[in-house]
Amino acid sequence: MTKRNYTDPSILSSDITPESVFLNRRSLIKSATVAAVAGSTAIPSTSASAGQAAEQPLNYAPQEEHPLTSEQTPIEAVTSYNNFYEFGTDKSDPARHAHTMTTDPWSVKVGGLVANPGELHLEDLLSGFDLEERIYRFRCVEAWSMVVPWVGFPLADLLTRFEPLSEGRFVEFKTLHRPGEMRGTRSFTSVIDWPYREGLRLDEAMHPLTLMAVGLYGKTLPNQNGAPLRLVVPWKYGFKSIKSIVEINVTAEQPQTSWQSLQPSEYGFYANVNPEVDHPRWSQRYERRLPSSIFKPNRVPTLAFNGYEAEVASLYQGMDLSRYY
Ligand SMILES: Nc1nc2c(c(=O)[nH]1)N[C@H]1C(S)=C(S)[C@@H](COP(=O)(O)O)O[C@H]1N2
Ligand SMILES: [Mo]
Numbered sequence: 001m002t003k004r005n006y007t008d009p010s011i012l013s014s015d016i017t018p019e020s021v022f023l024n025r026r027s028l029i030k031s032a033t034v035a036a037v038a039g040s041t042a043i044p045s046t047s048a049s050a051g052q053a054a055e056q057p058l059n060y061a062p063q064e065e066h067p068l069t070s071e072q073t074p075i076e077a078v079t080s081y082n083n084f085y086e087f088g089t090d091k092s093d094p095a096r097h098a099h100t101m102t103t104d105p106w107s108v109k110v111g112g113l114v115a116n117p118g119e120l121h122l123e124d125l126l127s128g129f130d131l132e133e134r135i136y137r138f139r140c141v142e143a144w145s146m147v148v149p150w151v152g153f154p155l156a157d158l159l160t161r162f163e164p165l166s167e168g169r170f171v172e173f174k175t176l177h178r179p180g181e182m183r184g185t186r187s188f189t190s191v192i193d194w195p196y197r198e199g200l201r202l203d204e205a206m207h208p209l210t211l212m213a214v215g216l217y218g219k220t221l222p223n224q225n226g227a228p229l230r231l232v233v234p235w236k237y238g239f240k241s242i243k244s245i246v247e248i249n250v251t252a253e254q255p256q257t258s259w260q261s262l263q264p265s266e267y268g269f270y271a272n273v274n275p276e277v278d279h280p281r282w283s284q285r286y287e288r289r290l291p292s293s294i295f296k297p298n299r300v301p302t303l304a305f306n307g308y309e310a311e312v313a314s315l316y317q318g319m320d321l322s323r324y325y
Contacts, residue, residue: 058131058220099223101181114164114250168252175197195246210233
């Protein structure tokens with residue numbers, strides 16, 4: 001394979017305070033207060049930022065009494081500091097440009113090694129599953145992090161409907177690829193071989209923590225966060241949590257993933273959050289918890305499996321995690 005010129009999620013650009021977060025500090029503080037007193041049924045009012053469509057309220061079971069509730073990252077930071085390369089590589093590009101993506105109608109094709117292949121439509125995603133709130137830590141490989149109240153359903157609930165066959169060992173996911181609506185995929189500097197792809201081992205996919213998110217902060221997902229359906233795997237680096245999914249296949253072989261194809265020495269298939277295994281170009285021992293600024297970096301230690309070690313470490317028993325990074 002020839003070495004290509006690529007833009008990767010390097011720490012450099014993300015180390016700088018994103019302007020939008022900095023400029024919004026006042027409203028961040030205000031809305032954090034609202035969120036803290038309002039509880040789970042009310043939604044903090046947000047100053048509509050550019051590119052934010054009208055998100056719809058969802059019917060879901062709120063997460064009661066969670067240790068991370070008080071640490072939730074304000075919605076303005078969650079929706080203005082993003083990675084969604086289909087719309088550009090700057091952290092502010094997705095919030096600015098993702099409104100160009102049409103998300104209704106939407107369908108997700110589910111196939112491969114399943115007994116009952118088929119499609120899910122937007123209505124099925126929003127009302128065909130029991131939705132629940134899940135407050136999770138979210139850790140990007142670039143060493144920034146958030147705490148997000150997602151709304152969604154376990155991926156296992158989706159997969160079992162399509163009845164994976166016994167030969168199935170992995171699950172492959174693909175993002176929408178619609179160049180007319182995704183300026184980043186038309187860019188000359190774009191190096192990802194679209195569509196964006198991700199994958200999990202079947203047992204990881206069936207794990208109860210693995211979530212199909214359809215919302216955050218009680219409403220449907222903003223486009224920049226992967227509307228209408230994205231994966232959230234809280235013990236893995238953020239790039240595993242693929243956005244705006246249109247295809248899911250159960251496979252026998254380990255699927256090729258976008259970041260692994262681009263730079264296998266830096267981005268592995270497993271991508272479990274691990275403070276002991278550095279990225280070749282930076283340490284993974286600490287992370288910047290958003291909102292973060294040069295004045296208040298908000299640096300916190302990174303936890304093994306992003307704090308979900310008790311729940312998921314058994315999935316990797318006997319594996320050398322520095323080899324299977
Ligand atoms: N399709 C697609 N999914 C994607 C990405 C992307 O560029 N395209 N970026 C990934 C990365 S690197 C991260 S950190 C998270 C960011 O999710 P957020 O913007 O909701 O915080 O999305 C992941 N999913
Ligand atoms: Mo990331």
